[in-house]
Amino acid sequence: MRPLRYGINVTLDGCCHHEAGLPPDEESMAFWTAELERADALLYGRVTYSMMESAWRRPADGGWPDWMGDEDIPFAESIDQKPKYVVSSTVAEVDWNAELLTGDLREAVQRLKDEPGDGLSVGGVTLPLALADLGLIDEYTFVVHPVLAGHGPTLLSGLRERVRLEPLDRREFRSGAVALRFRPVTTAG
Secondary structure (H helix, E strand, C coil), X not given: CCCEEEEEXXXXXXXXXXXXXXXXXXXXXXXXXXXXXXXXXXXXXXXXXXXXXXXXXXXXXXXXXXXXXXXXXXHHHHHHHCCEEEECXXXXXXXXXXXXXXXXXXXXXXXXXXXCCCCEEECCCHHHHHHHHCCCCCEEEEEEECCCCCCCXXXXXXXXXXXXXXXXXXXXXXXXXXXXXXXXXXXXX
């Protein structure tokens, strides 16, 4: 069984809008690239899939855009090549190494988890909330930025029940951001 891992950047006040934290740097890009490499496939909702595709899909001419620095290329190459599953009730078809995940969310994601492999990576805001509510996330990685955003979507806002986590790892970045890795605490029945 492969684990489902959720990773996201978040500010000290819980904002997880992609532009709310510190600008990406070489160290953070290397960290997120390594996180991508831990996964066999990526799982996104429609909004996150569209956002990631617009930023990280290799252009038809085969080259990367001029805005990308050398530190961005390994991340771009990794995400571009990974198989992707998209959860959406409004999109009829996807491409970019992707397929739509249909039917009951719990059953569809559990089928993906039951396949052999290194892991699945989920990103975004809305889909991870639904997956956390279903108890399907096996690991959480939060890169906490020393920023107060004051507005924007907040991390797992609306979670139905408290999820107790135990720490697995902690890493400090030169920027002041801190990567925190957790897994849910399971209680013996």
